[in-house]
Amino acid sequence: MAAxxxxxxxxxxxxxxxxxxxxxxxxRRTRDPWRVWVAEAMLQQTRVEAVRQRYEEFLARYPSPAAxxxxxxxxxxxxxxxxxxxRRARALWAAARRCCALHGGxxxxxPAAxxxxxxxxxxxxxxxxxxxxxxxxxxxxxxAVRVLARLLAVTEDVSRVAARRRLETEAAxxxxxxAAEPDGPGxxxxxxxxxxxxxxxxxxxxxxxxxxVRRWCGAARAGIAAELPRKPARRAPRPVQLAVGxxxxxxxxxxxxxxxxxxxxxxxxxxxxxxxxxxxxxxAALGARVxxxxxxxxxxxxxxxxxxxLYQCTLHxxxxxxxxxxxxxxxxxxxxxxxxxxxxxAALELLRAGRGAHLASDPRHAAGRRQRAASERPRG
DNA sequence: AAAGCGGGGTA
DNA sequence: TACCCAGCTTT
Numbered sequence: 001m002a003a004x005x006x007x008x009x010x011x012x013x014x015x016x017x018x019x020x021x022x023x024x025x026x027x028r029r030t031r032d033p034w035r036v037w038v039a040e041a042m043l044q045q046t047r048v049e050a051v052r053q054r055y056e057e058f059l060a061r062y063p064s065p066a067a068x069x070x071x072x073x074x075x076x077x078x079x080x081x082x083x084x085x086x087r088r089a090r091a092l093w094a095a096a097r098r099c100c101a102l103h104g105g106x107x108x109x110x111p112a113a114x115x116x117x118x119x120x121x122x123x124x125x126x127x128x129x130x131x132x133x134x135x136x137x138x139x140x141x142x143x144a145v146r147v148l149a150r151l152l153a154v155t156e157d158v159s160r161v162a163a164r165r166r167l168e169t170e171a172a173x174x175x176x177x178x179a180a181e182p183d184g185p186g187x188x189x190x191x192x193x194x195x196x197x198x199x200x201x202x203x204x205x206x207x208x209x210x211x212x213v214r215r216w217c218g219a220a221r222a223g224i225a226a227e228l229p230r231k232p233a234r235r236a237p238r239p240v241q242l243a244v245g246x247x248x249x250x251x252x253x254x255x256x257x258x259x260x261x262x263x264x265x266x267x268x269x270x271x272x273x274x275x276x277x278x279x280x281x282x283x284a285a286l287g288a289r290v291x292x293x294x295x296x297x298x299x300x301x302x303x304x305x306x307x308x309x310l311y312q313c314t315l316h317x318x319x320x321x322x323x324x325x326x327x328x329x330x331x332x333x334x335x336x337x338x339x340x341x342x343x344x345x346a347a348l349e350l351l352r353a354g355r356g357a358h359l360a361s362d363p364r365h366a367a368g369r370r371q372r373a374a375s376e377r378p379r380g
Numbered sequence: 381a382a383a384g385c386g387g388g389g390t391a
Numbered sequence: 392t393a394c395c396c397a398g399c400t401t402t
Contacts, residue, residue, distance in 0.1 A: 039397085040397065040398095042397090043396090043397040043398090044396095044397070044398045044399075045385090045386080045387090045395090045396055045397085045398055045399090046386085046387075046388090046396070046397080046398095047387085047388065047389065047395095047396060047397090048396090048397075049388090049389085050387075050388070050389090051397085082386090082387075083386080083387075084385085084386025084387045084388085085385060085386055085387085085398085085399085086385085086386080087384095087385065087399075087400080088385095088398090088399080091399080091400090118399090118400090119398090119399065119400090120399085121398060121399050121400085122398090122399095123397075123398060123399090124397090124398075124399085127397070139397080141396090141397045141398075142395080142396060142397075142398080143396085143397065144397085159381085159382095160381095161381090189397095190397090193397055194397095196397090197396090197397080202394075202395060202396080203390080203391065203394075203395085204391080231395095232382095234393090234394080234395095235383090264384095264385095265384085265385070265386090266385090266386080267385090299386095299387095300386095300387090301384095301385075301386060301387085302384080302385070302386070302387090303383075303384060303385070304384095337386075337387090338386075338387060338388085339386080339387090381402100382401100382402085383400100383401085383402080384399105384400085384401080384402100385398105385399090385400090387396100388395100388396090389394105389395090389396090390393100390394085390395090391392100391393090391394090
């Protein structure tokens with residue numbers, strides 16, 4: 001292993017800064033590998049503040065791999081509702097089961113064994129191994145990539161293999177050297193991420209706001225910190241028309257909900273029945289008569305935008321397999337992805353209003369509809 | 381190498 | 392509006 005390009009003095013300065021500047025986050029109070037793992041799983045592409053609110057609650061419910069493994073997969077997905085990337089919940093559940101089957105219910109300490117678990121890639125394996133077990137391995141997340149690309153003044157596109165390899169080599173050398181410091185590689189990896197989150201910000205790096213490693217930063221010296229790291233442009237999300245059914249039972253006291261198919265978008269999450277297309281596609285898929293339109297809203301994903309319309313539906317025959325009828329209380333309790341919350345709110349409104357009442361009779365709701373409908377108007 | 385997969389904060 | 396975030400998996 002070659003020596004790191006970053007001087008030891010810089011590494012020590014950053015470690016020193018971390019000792020005093022680190023935020024007191026819930027997952028920093030422990031070295032319990034399960035608690036570290038749950039935090040890392042939740043933090044994948046997810047803001048610290050979003051995870052803060054959900055972390056303790058999830059751990060109270062699933063305090064160990066065995067506890068999670070004992071739950072049903074769909075129950076875990078529901079506990080994940082609102083956090084996004086639901087595949088993480090399913091992977092964590094599968095990985096917990098594997099820990100019980102293969103590792104006696106314990107979290108493995110070896111980075112390779114960790115990375116073999118579903119949902120655990122190079123970053124997460126490195127984070128768990130270094131933070132929970134003190135292993136001298138890097139944890140190269142988006143923050144660390146940004147910080148290192150700036151320190152080393154890597155001007156190449158960081159998604160390219162050559163640039164990526166350079167960052168990984170440097171990160172590995174730094175983790176190894178950090179193992180000889182009192183704080184250890186776990187603190188070092190978190191120090192890199194903390195700097196990226198607090199000082200070395202993506203758009204507007206705060207080099208002047210007390211960056212502890214500015215003296216050693218190639219990008220700051222060249223005046224190009226804000227331009228790094230370079231990344232390829234992302235493609236615009238594809239617009240998709242979505243028809244959603246609001247189906248009441250004969251008593252008009254309950255609403256039909258379904259679990260979405262496992263493979264696709266929002267897999268295994270609870271939702272109102274929905275299909276790409278309009279009234280015709282919804283009626284055919286649901287076996288229902290499609291009545292009046294109740295609501296329009298939009299929901300943006302990374303890769304597509306839903307232009308969604310909610311229709312009141314009447315079933316021709318039986319409910320589709322696996323569907324459930326939920327009353328207002330059950331509907332409120334159930335965890336739904338954010339994409340469906342406007343529809344669930346409208347369904348609740350419809351239940352509350354009762355037979356024959358019109359949704360738009362609620363002025364608050366009518367205002368919301370007008371606003372969304374305006375933003376929804378097709379361009380051109 | 382690129383695409384699929386959420387949700388929300390920020391400039 | 393555009394960008395990005397404590398990424399992983401499949402194609």
